[in-house]
Amino acid sequence: MSAATRFVLLAVVALYCVAPFLWQLISSLKPAGELLALPPLLPTRMSFAHYAAVFGDHAFARMIANSVIVATATTMLSLAVGALAAFALSVLRLPHRTAMLGMLLAVSMFPPIATVSPLFLLLNAVGLRDTLFALILTYTTFSLPLSVWLLARFFDQLPRELYVAARADGCTAFGALRRVILPLSTPGLLAAGLLVFVFCWNEFLFALSFTATQASRTIPVGIALFPGLHEIPYGEIAAASVVATLPVVALAFAFQRRIFDGLTAGAVKG
Amino acid sequence: MRTERGRERAGWYLVPAGALLCVVVLFPMVYVGWLSLERWSLLEGPARWIGLDNYLRVASDGRFWNALGNTVYFTVVSVLAELALGLAIALLLHRQGRGRALLYGVVLLPWAVPTAVSARMWEWMYNTEIGVINYLIGVEVNWLGSPGWAMHAAIAMDVWKSTPFVALLLIAGLQGIPGDLYRAAAVDGARGAMVLRTITLPLLAPVMLVAVVFRAIDAFRVFDTIYVLTGGGPADSTETLSIYVYRTLFHSLEFGYGSALAVVTLGCAALLTMAYVRLLTWRTQ
Numbered sequence: 001m002s003a004a005t006r007f008v009l010l011a012v013v014a015l016y017c018v019a020p021f022l023w024q025l026i027s028s029l030k031p032a033g034e035l036l037a038l039p040p041l042l043p044t045r046m047s048f049a050h051y052a053a054v055f056g057d058h059a060f061a062r063m064i065a066n067s068v069i070v071a072t073a074t075t076m077l078s079l080a081v082g083a084l085a086a087f088a089l090s091v092l093r094l095p096h097r098t099a100m101l102g103m104l105l106a107v108s109m110f111p112p113i114a115t116v117s118p119l120f121l122l123l124n125a126v127g128l129r130d131t132l133f134a135l136i137l138t139y140t141t142f143s144l145p146l147s148v149w150l151l152a153r154f155f156d157q158l159p160r161e162l163y164v165a166a167r168a169d170g171c172t173a174f175g176a177l178r179r180v181i182l183p184l185s186t187p188g189l190l191a192a193g194l195l196v197f198v199f200c201w202n203e204f205l206f207a208l209s210f211t212a213t214q215a216s217r218t219i220p221v222g223i224a225l226f227p228g229l230h231e232i233p234y235g236e237i238a239a240a241s242v243v244a245t246l247p248v249v250a251l252a253f254a255f256q257r258r259i260f261d262g263l264t265a266g267a268v269k270g
Numbered sequence: 271m272r273t274e275r276g277r278e279r280a281g282w283y284l285v286p287a288g289a290l291l292c293v294v295v296l297f298p299m300v301y302v303g304w305l306s307l308e309r310w311s312l313l314e315g316p317a318r319w320i321g322l323d324n325y326l327r328v329a330s331d332g333r334f335w336n337a338l339g340n341t342v343y344f345t346v347v348s349v350l351a352e353l354a355l356g357l358a359i360a361l362l363l364h365r366q367g368r369g370r371a372l373l374y375g376v377v378l379l380p381w382a383v384p385t386a387v388s389a390r391m392w393e394w395m396y397n398t399e400i401g402v403i404n405y406l407i408g409v410e411v412n413w414l415g416s417p418g419w420a421m422h423a424a425i426a427m428d429v430w431k432s433t434p435f436v437a438l439l440l441i442a443g444l445q446g447i448p449g450d451l452y453r454a455a456a457v458d459g460a461r462g463a464m465v466l467r468t469i470t471l472p473l474l475a476p477v478m479l480v481a482v483v484f485r486a487i488d489a490f491r492v493f494d495t496i497y498v499l500t501g502g503g504p505a506d507s508t509e510t511l512s513i514y515v516y517r518t519l520f521h522s523l524e525f526g527y528g529s530a531l532a533v534v535t536l537g538c539a540a541l542l543t544m545a546y547v548r549l550l551t552w553r554t555q
Binding site: 006009010013014016017018020021023024027035036037038039041080081082084085087088089092093094100102106107109110111112113114115116117118119120121122137138140141142144148173198201202204205208209219220221223224226234237238241244245248249251252253256257259260263264 | 279280281282283284286287290291293294295297298299301302305359362363366369371372373374375376377378379380381382383384385386387388389390391392394395400402405430434435438439441442487490491493494497498511512515516519520525528529532533535536539542543546547
């Protein structure tokens with residue numbers, strides 16, 4: 001394959017991947033008058049009116065805040081709970097490791113729709129429906145397979161002597177985890193944390209089912225149910241979509257190597 | 271003695287994870303089974319135990335079979351397309367030196383964008399009058415509003431969203447193939463297509479299988495894409511199992527029958543998962 005063909009093909013792939021996002025970005029910058037007509041493809045002048053409308057909307061700010069709170073809290077909780085479990089399975093060599101990791105894998109393959117009705121009724125019964133806590137609880141649990149698997153795999157690669165030496169120097173097992181294992185596992189924690197964060201930021205089914213009002217509505221649900229009964233506010237949807245997407249896009253570019261490693265870790269090495 | 275006590279304590283580290291899994295996964299699984307044996311509609315009042323009647327209803331429910339057929343069609347077509355396209359992209363990208371970080375970031379983009387938001391983007395592109403797709407190819411197709419097109423429009427979006435994941439898995443697989451093999455093949459005079467057929471594809475086959483099963487399990491539970499793009503319409507032509515369960519639960523408010531449908535969906539997904547586990551054990555042998 002010649003260098004030129006190769007370059008063209010790479011450009012086609014890149015364009016295919018970014019096109020919908022690019023089109024949304026272009027649409028979000030079009031003045032209202034040009035939005036509902038094609039041609040022109042590109043706006044004749046840039047307008048930030050849709051962004052102003054979105055940021056002026058109290059409900060939108062609330063959705064962003066909800067998503068940030070849920071994703072951040074879940075990521076921290078999932079890493080904490082996941083690190084404890086991975087520590088037991090990897091460093092402490094708890095028996096039945098394979099069976100337990102297999103069970104977690106089964107949970108990750110589970111269709112979430114199967115638990116929606118009981119969880120909905122349960123949350124309703126204990127008065128937790130339409131709260132951020134309900135989402136944090138659900139997301140933390142469903143992200144455990146990811147964090148436990150990735151962290152256990154990472155802990156496995158640390159030299160066991162580190163743990164033994166820490167114990168010999170008088171650390172408790174928990175002390176060894178906190179003072180020795182975790183500080184050395186920053187790359188693993190980062191990879192797992194990134195994937196969990198993206199999962200929370202993007203989750204839709206539970207968020208749609210459990211949230212009823214602005215109190216707990218997250219970004220994907222807000223954008224999917226964007227108000228507008230008769231006239232769909234395409235410009236505002238476009239602007240909101242761009243804003244909602246930017247954080248994960250930034251993460252994808254900044255940490256592409258870590259995400260790549262995290263995503264492919266399980267599949268390739270078995 | 272000492273290791274025994276150590277192990278006993280090691281169990282405590284699993285308590286938080288175990289508690290969460292019990293409350294959020296295990297208990298609901300048992301509860302959904304129980305619910306599926308009840309006639310319980312929020313519109314009709316108190317629940318009544320009706321044994322397996324809901325399951326009999328599933329078996330003779332044309333809408334269920336339609337949803338199952340749609341789900342299988344969606345899964346098979348999108349996963350095959352993702353495999354083909356993902357392989358092409360992986361072969362193109364895996365030995366790319368310059369601009370590698372940028373390209374990986376770009377390829378990760380469809381994966382990173384929330385699916386519900388992507389669906390809104392595609393809905394806008396699919397628009398009949400002012401959509402960029404119709405404009406660029408010079409037609410006036412009602413992509414999301416015609417039963418023949420809607421499912422394929424949803425598949426096209428899923429392919430866009432999930433191909434990067436497949437491509438990345440395959441790139442990781444390609445990087446695991448020892449370079450010596452290629453050098454030996456070159457010495458023996460093997461070229462392009464021959465190398466692909468005799469070295470790359472056979473050695474990549476295990477990773478391709480894993481990618482296919484991974485994606486199939488995920489595609490089988492498709493919800494976000496279809497909920498936002500078409501809501502299951504037109505005329506139920508894009509209604510998949512997850513969508514049908516959701517509508518039964520939250521639109522018809524039939525928690526008993528919806529739960530039975532959910533259990534059946536879970537059973538189908540379990541079959542796929544078992545296939546995956548068999549695959550893993552077959553690979554390690």
